[in-house]
Amino acid sequence: MKSSNLSFILSHAGKQKYKMYASVVFSVLTALMNLVPFILIYKILETLLGGGGQTDGVGRLVAWTALAAVLHMIFLLLSLAFSHMAAFSILHEIRVKAMDHMGKLPLGFFRKHSTGHIKKAIDEDVEKLELFIAHQIPDLAEAVVTPLLVIIYLVSLHWPMALFLLIPLIFSFLSQMLMYQGRADMMREYTTLQGKLHSTIVEYIRGIAVFKAFNLTARSFHQYTETTKKYLEFWIKCTYDTMSYYTVGLLLIDSGLIFTIPAGGILFLRGSLSGAAYVMFLLLSSVFLQSFRKLLELGMNLSMLLAGANQIRGILEAEPQRDQQQGALSELSGNVAINNLSFAYENEDVLKQVNLQIPAGSSVALVGPSGSGKTTLGLLLGRFYDAPHGAITIDGIPIDDIPVKTLMDQTAFVFQDVFMLNDTIFNNIRLGMDKTREEVEAAAQKAQIHDFIMSLENGYETVLGEGTGIKLSGGEKQRISIARVFLKDAPLVVLDEITSYSDIDNEARIQQAMQKLLENRTAIIIAHRLYTIKNVDQIVVLDHGRIIEQGTHEVLMAKRKIYHSLWYKGEGGVRSA
Template identity: 40%
Template sequence: MKTKNNNKAGVRYLLGLANSKKLILAVAIGFSVLSGLCTFVPFLMIFRTILLLFGEGGAGSAMQNGIIAIVAIVLRFVFQAISAAMTHVNAYNILYHVRRELCRHLGKVNLGFFTGNSTGEIKKIMMEDVERLEMFFAHQIPDIVVAIVVPVAVLVYLFTINVWMSLILLLPIVLTTLTQVIMLVTSKNPMDEFYWLAGKQSAVILQYINGMPVMKTYNLTADSYREYADTISSYNNAWWRAAKILSPPSAIITVIIESGLFFVLPLGGYLYLTGSLALSSYIFFAIMSIVFLSSYINLANFAQIFSQISSGIVRIKEIMDIPAMGNGNKTLLPTESHSLTYENVSFAYDQQEVLHNFSLDLPIDSLTAFVGPSGAGKSTAAQLVPRFWDVSKGAIRIDGIDIRELEADNLMDNMSFVFQEAFMLNDTLYENIAMGKHGCTRQEVEVAAKSAQIHDFIMSLPKGYDTVIGSEGVKLSGGERQRVCIARAILKDAPILIFDEATSFTDIENERKIQLALESLLESKTTVMIAHRLHTIVGADQICVFQSGNLMECGTHHDLVASGGAYASMWQTYCEAMREVAS
């Protein structure tokens, strides 16, 4: 996900993420400021003691100064602890809120977003970029406020002692601020590139790990995987470029902040020799020049840290700015059967149209099979029904109602899905089936598993339905995973079913069990089946043949074979392939 220049994704947007936690943040900042002010109280007491030594203080005030200094030191750490506790708790609450909102929003965008952005990039935004917000809310905001408020308060007091000595202490602040501005400007593009490459690196590493069996099979090392090697090299180069840009100004800022004496001693000496500055004040300013900028030093790291945070916040904002699919206000009863209609439907990925103006009626409780070569558009046509994408032209209707006019949750309540890639939670088999219906009983889960022909297998496992997938050596085959997913769909018992028939990867025994499971699953359902093995859809109510995004022909198996069209040719080729396998 290439980072875009977005001026609105700055401090104001960051503070907006704090949501209802702003009051707690303000209180925490208040305690942080009090802690910072307490830091300078002991030095003020030193000054008062110096005055006492020079005969300028009140009699018997040394003990009082010492007590005040001790109390200030204690209060400093008390206020600091309260502020740290509040900001950290608040920061992690904000992180939870942001991640929850990101997940909620991602659940409302169409799947085109996930096809155009890798899992690694999304993971980096959800984990690393959001995690950096903790640094901002728990440390940056309190430190920045303290770095501004405390020096200003101290300067106000110092001006009451000597104006010229106070003004010279402002010079390091001015020089540091100018250096930081230069750093922010010069590092903007390199840092954006650096963090974009960091996201790409996460993606290619994840891809490399997922493809490890293939890599090992062909004896490919990480260097042989060109995209991986190029990305790692580019990331390394970007890191060095960013370091070369940031190192000089960072060093300059550190030197300026630590060189308060360099500015104070010459001017103070001159003023003392000319009689414009008392010796006690000269000594006090010498001490203050060492510690005055100690709180301001937090701003020295602000440019670099904020560039890290802002690059991530731009990516977070990009996700939050992705338009969510519209949500209607009409509803359907999930306990009733429904018809399905494609009405002059066209669909395009970005600018490339992959489905071209086709219409189709799916009667109540019918089985409609979509067949065709890879890339023909059959899977896309099926995935338009649950609004994984929205049609570019035309409409898809359920009982005559445009699916865009239905409430999103209601649309999902009326549909079940069995995908070719069986999704399984890292949880018990019971939970993997029970996720199909909220609040179901154990008996309902077992009935669904029996209908899906998976109950006997589950009961043969060490802990039955409480067996955690992957634990104790339990691994499910492709056919077993498919039957668990079918049990999940049977349990949900939605009136419309989208089924990606995936028996091509199973053995004969599992295929037979899947076919038996389907008899229970398809009963009284309006079904769209994406077919891979043609013999499994011979009994379908209608078979629709897709080629190059067009609906070429539609009819029963016998009618299509008799017509001698595209399906007849596919059937002949399929039968010949099956005979060759059998021989």
């Protein structure tokens, strides 16, 4: 049976749960110290109103009242200190676990969940846990204990009078129950809308150059305006649906004196309620009912928090990619065999019964029209996705049986869109690998990027990223990416459209780097510019997910079929369809 979202949150407390327990204990003590002064005031009133002018012990009671007020402050500070230490430690733990877990998920997860939804879960929804753990858990303990202590004390003073306080409470709870009907569906809609809002904001920022080029503002971005409009309509509907119940509930809770004053006055005049007790009921009736008001507010915040926690849970409980713990190989030679491989994104077939042999140390180019399955085949070789039909083997071993770490250590990728850290060029090339400065510079020289780096004022210590003022061209980014591959020195490499964003000078340098890169490595090259792969060992032509042709450039040109057509459509292979 699936545990509740609240149990899920608390299960990640770990060692921090003891700090949470301490926070709750001090919160209960805070509630107790909050009540003690009222009891002492009652004793003082009894002494003063008892007649006879006796004031013995009043000074001592006043001193105890002051001490209770000081202890209340100390216990409150300790409760908040422990709860905040636990909260930020748990937030750190959950974020680290979530990021680590996402690294183990197949790319299919990120196709189904937008960047905005994931960002909201990791950032905003996790941050809400701080409010819950640091404030609402101790507040909840105090809000439960305070009315319980108050009603016990008031019953001990005069139980019929104490029953009057339950009348507004019962009606307030009935009103709140009506308000919370359908709340779960409302919270799910709220979470969905917030995720869409985050996604559209991210999309707008990413496409800001295009929007500016067409003189479009956020208001003219239809998807953004529609999402914000739906978000506004959602809150207006929520307000109208809950306003009457919420208002009635608050009025009833705030109406304690309306019941206490007349009822207590009648009992006092009849002599069945002492003046000191009457004053205590007037003072504590508001304390008793206001504690329930805090409970109602906590309930509303908790429902929103648990809806957000469900998003975090969706990430942490997503099925990770199956990983073989015991590796059959510590090093791969790169002999690749693809047998009857089929793959689909949701219901869209991308690859259909692909069969291909790639001998170790050879270079194979995948070409074909856009959408023919070239990039997908390259991603499957690195197990970014798992194919449900067919098999890929490396050195005769199914890649599903090779530990992911071993596969990643022995495989290198150069993607069409190069990712750059907001960090130094040195760290961008090293990318977490345990390599020396000399090794990094040697890799950069092989990638034909060393001279460019040294032309920069800070050389390898030049910081890349937003706000640095350093902008690299697409070709320069590609050469840094190629330097990473040289540094990794993997026997199997996949190159995806690495010259697509390059000018003539950068492309020439990339071609020089590629000649060195392909030596003694198994290489799969995905290309649109056919002249860049003219000299590879084997060219494979894909169309609609199937292999249509394969062979060397000369053989395929002689066949005068699809490859021949692509070559001349691209004016000598400069571009293909």
